[in-house]
Amino acid sequence: MTxxxxxxxxxxxxxxxxxxxxxxxxxxxxxxxxxxxxxAVCGGxxxxxxxxxxxxxxxxxxGSGFILADAMLWMVVGSVAWWxxxxxxxxxxxxxxxxxxxxxxxxxxxxxxxxxxxFILVALMAVGTIIKGYWALPHGEWDAWxxxxxxxxxxxxxxxxxxxxxxIDWSHPGHPLLVPLTVARLWTYAGRxxxxxxxxxxxxxxxxxxxxxxxxxxxxxxxxxxxxxxLLASGTFLQHWTAQQADIPFAFFMVAGLVVLADARISLxxxxxxxxxxxxxxxxxxxxxxxxxxEGMVLxxxxxxxxLAVAVRSxxxxxxxxxxxxxxxxxxxxxxxxxTLAPVTPxxxxxxxxxxxxERSFDHQHRAIIDAALWSQxxxxxxxxxxxxxxxxTIAAVVAALSRVGHVVRFVxxxxxxxxxxxxxxFLLTESxxxxxxxxxxxxLVLQIWPSMVLAxxxxxxxxxxxxxxxxxxxxAMPFVDSDSG
Amino acid sequence: xxxxxxxxxxxFQFSRAPDPTDDLDxxxxxxxxxxxxxxxxxxxxxxxxxxxxxxxxxxFVAQYALAPRVVVSRVGPEFLIVAxxxxxxxxxxxxxxxIHIETVAGGHRLxxxxxx
Numbered sequence: 001m002t003x004x005x006x007x008x009x010x011x012x013x014x015x016x017x018x019x020x021x022x023x024x025x026x027x028x029x030x031x032x033x034x035x036x037x038x039x040a041v042c043g044g045x046x047x048x049x050x051x052x053x054x055x056x057x058x059x060x061x062x063g064s065g066f067i068l069a070d071a072m073l074w075m076v077v078g079s080v081a082w083w084x085x086x087x088x089x090x091x092x093x094x095x096x097x098x099x100x101x102x103x104x105x106x107x108x109x110x111x112x113x114x115x116x117x118x119f120i121l122v123a124l125m126a127v128g129t130i131i132k133g134y135w136a137l138p139h140g141e142w143d144a145w146x147x148x149x150x151x152x153x154x155x156x157x158x159x160x161x162x163x164x165x166x167x168i169d170w171s172h173p174g175h176p177l178l179v180p181l182t183v184a185r186l187w188t189y190a191g192r193x194x195x196x197x198x199x200x201x202x203x204x205x206x207x208x209x210x211x212x213x214x215x216x217x218x219x220x221x222x223x224x225x226x227x228x229x230x231l232l233a234s235g236t237f238l239q240h241w242t243a244q245q246a247d248i249p250f251a252f253f254m255v256a257g258l259v260v261l262a263d264a265r266i267s268l269x270x271x272x273x274x275x276x277x278x279x280x281x282x283x284x285x286x287x288x289x290x291x292x293x294x295e296g297m298v299l300x301x302x303x304x305x306x307x308l309a310v311a312v313r314s315x316x317x318x319x320x321x322x323x324x325x326x327x328x329x330x331x332x333x334x335x336x337x338x339x340t341l342a343p344v345t346p347x348x349x350x351x352x353x354x355x356x357x358x359e360r361s362f363d364h365q366h367r368a369i370i371d372a373a374l375w376s377q378x379x380x381x382x383x384x385x386x387x388x389x390x391x392x393x394t395i396a397a398v399v400a401a402l403s404r405v406g407h408v409v410r411f412v413x414x415x416x417x418x419x420x421x422x423x424x425x426x427f428l429l430t431e432s433x434x435x436x437x438x439x440x441x442x443x444x445l446v447l448q449i450w451p452s453m454v455l456a457x458x459x460x461x462x463x464x465x466x467x468x469x470x471x472x473x474x475x476x477a478m479p480f481v482d483s484d485s486g
Numbered sequence: 487x488x489x490x491x492x493x494x495x496x497x498f499q500f501s502r503a504p505d506p507t508d509d510l511d512x513x514x515x516x517x518x519x520x521x522x523x524x525x526x527x528x529x530x531x532x533x534x535x536x537x538x539x540x541x542x543x544x545x546f547v548a549q550y551a552l553a554p555r556v557v558v559s560r561v562g563p564e565f566l567i568v569a570x571x572x573x574x575x576x577x578x579x580x581x582x583x584x585i586h587i588e589t590v591a592g593g594h595r596l597x598x599x600x601x602x
Contacts, residue, residue: 118487125494136502142543145507145550158554161524167556168549229490235497385496386489 002190006197009189010204012074013044019081023088024277030263034215038208039260039281042252045204046288048074049181050333061159062188070185112222119225126232130203133242138195140244147171148179148245149198155184156193166342174344176334178292179246198244205249206241212252213455216259227458230393231451235383240447247444250293255451257285257303258412262459264310265411275314276322279307283326291330294346295419295448300327302418306411348437350429357429366434370427373435377442390446396457405460413456416449507547513592514551514567520588520596521555521565528566529557530581533574544569566597 018040021027030036051073052066060066108116139145154165155177166173183198190197210231217224231237240248264278286303290296307323338344350357360366382389401409423445427434521527529548532541548567549557557567561580570593573581584597 115487118491122490122494125491125498129494129498129500132498133502137505137507139505139507139511139550142546145511146546150546150550150553153550153553158524161554164524164554164556170546171549226487229487229494233490233493233497235493235500238497382493383497384493384500386493389493 002192002194003196003200006186006190006194006200009048009070009186010041010045010200012071012078013048014041015044016074016078016081017044017047019078019085021277021281023081023085024280025088026277026281029278030260032215032218034211034219035256035259035263036215038211038215038252039256039285042205042208042249042256043281043284043288044074045182045201045249046178046253046284046291046330048185049178049288049291050329052181052185053177053333053337056155056160056162059160061162062156062184063159066185066188106220115222115225115229119229122229122232126238129235129238130206130241133239134196134199137242138199140195140198140242144198144244147175149183151175151177151180152183152187152198153193155180156187163341169344172344172346174294174338174342174346175246176291176293176296177337178288179249183244199242202241202244202248205252206238209248209252209255209451212256212259213451216255216262216455217458223458227454230389230458231454234386234389234450236381236386236443237383237447237450239383240444245444246293247447250289250295251448251451253285253289253292253296254299254415254448255455257282257289258306258415258452258455260285261303261306261310262408262412265306265313265408275310275319279310279319279322280326282307282310283323283328284330285326286323287327287330290327290334293448295423295445296334298419298422299415301422302415305418306415309411348426348430348432350431361428367428370424370434370438373438374424374427374442377438378446381443381446390450390453393450393453393457397453400457400460403460409456409459412452412459416452416456419449420445506543509592510544510547511551513590513594514548516590517567517588517594517596518552521552524554525556526563527552527555527557528561528563529559530561530566530568530572530578531559532569532572533578544572564599566599568595568597570594 018036021036021040021043026039027036030039048070052062052070055066055069056062060069137144140149150168150171151165154162158164165171179201182201186197186201187193210228213231214224214228217227219225260278260282264275264282282303286296286300286307289299304320304323308317308320311317311320311323345351350360378394379391380387381391397409397413400406401413403409427438430437529545535541545557545559548569561584566581566584568581573595581597583600585600586595587598588596590596
């Protein structure tokens with residue numbers, strides 16, 4: 001029963017965000033209902049983590065008063081969006097009907113059924129792996145109880161004194177609060193601190209990640225089911241669904257931002273208002289990534305450039321301000337949190353003199369040690385039976401990017417590569433024990449970009465599949481997202 | 487796709503080592519009723535092997551269990567947690583001035599400063 005109460009805390013903001021996206025016309029541009037649901041559920045959790053922060057920052061503890069305020073907020077947002085949507089439907093009903101995709105209406109071939117069957121088998125085994133993972137580690141992995149869930153307990157139990165959590169220097173007080181706030185909020189809805197809640201948060205974000213990648217590739221295409229199977233085949237990826245850390249949510253916000261931007265990059269006519277809505281949603285995803293992990297700071301730069309590219313393509317580079325508008329709420333929250341509540345420089349950033357930093361970056365032997373450690377981690381990533389998965393998918397993504405029809409892949413794959421360059425710079429310049437840092441973080445850093453790499457690797461697969469049929473109006477060359485809503 | 491099936495089956499078959507966190511959390515949580523609702527609580531470092539992962543885990547789980555209190559790894563606060571095996575056998579001088587008030591499952595003990 002408590003688990004169901006926690007689900008209410010997931011569903012309320014999800015419905016409100018869904019209605020808002022539909023009211024803003026996002027639902028008409030992102031044709032994949034799977035992607036829309038993923039955006040609504042996880043965007044709802046992201047927004048509720050932001051609103052929860054401002055509610056508790058103003059002195060209200062997490063209790064029955066909080067639930068009332070939180071539930072009211074989402075019901076008001078949903079009601080306003082519903083009203084706006086009804087008004088828009090009245091106006092648009094006189095407009096000519098849009099051309100919609102019909103490719104998915106074709107009968108499935110034997111190969112289609114085979115690919116779907118394999119995906120279902122892999123997904124069933126993945127469900128088993130996830131259940132086993134939760135039973136083995138009900139409190140999650142080390143960082144879950146040392147950092148993320150510990151902060152959630154401070155938030156849920158501490159009332160106005162939750163801020164004491166920031167006095168514990170070994171639990172990274174400067175880490176952003178999206179995950180702890182989400183867990184604490186859902187515990188408040190559940191009425192009890194059950195370990196199922198933080199595990200559920202990971203499972204919801206993990207499922208949404210798979211949905212975003214598959215929906216982004218078009219569920220009526222074989223490539224989507226292949227990509228889903230590849231995603232779920234990695235034991236390392238699945239292990240993190242119940243690790244109760246922040247890497248799966250971060251991976252979702254990253255790949256969701258890319259899916260939305262890639263859709264905008266391909267399918268929009270210059271100057272339509274839909275560009276604004278899509279850029280706003282993509283900006284929101286980037287902002288939530290920032291509110292999830294410090295790595296969001298590294299992600300922000302390449303995503304901003306990608307958004308600028310979309311804005312330029314839409315015929316007005318100033319539209320990038322819509323992307324910025326999506327980022328701003330989370331960015332301001334993170335800046336306020338970091339400068340007023342937790343002004344701590346992460347231990348891995350260089351803090352010595354710049355001369356030493358420059359000297360270290362030109363130290364050939366130091367670089368060789370880092371390269372060897374990273375290569376070893378990269379090639380060994382994947383989990384049991386999937387060792388080398390990251391390397392294979394990276395090569396596939398690069399090959400796809402270099403192909404004749406790989407213009408969208410180049411756009412998608414550039415973001416994780418720039419992020420990796422940023423991480424490499426941190427490893428190169430850090431004053432901490434770099435081998436320890438690589439050994440303890442690289443697994444999760446690869447995990448964060450894994451869904452985006454899988455998306456990129458499969459973008460050109462079956463590029464011409466079913467393209468003989470009429471597809472939506474603005475993407476004749478290489479449909480990225482077609483309707484899977486039936 | 488065959489590789490996906492093999493990898494997914496391998497991941498399913500993989501078993502993790504038993505995790506002591508659940509038991510430790512329950513044991514340290516039992517101390518909460520004897521502690522004030524917030525404030526600093528001391529935690530005695532192990533007299534030997536204090537720098538191991540196991541020692542760190544015990545301290546970190548004590549913090550996790552007793553939030554929103556802040557568990558500090560030193561002697562001095564009014565309340566002091568002595569995890570199982572942390573005190574030197576035969577009398578630990580670091581416990582001078584403290585009196586034993588509770589022992590919970592797992593052998594963890596709670597001490598309180600003996601006020602003059």
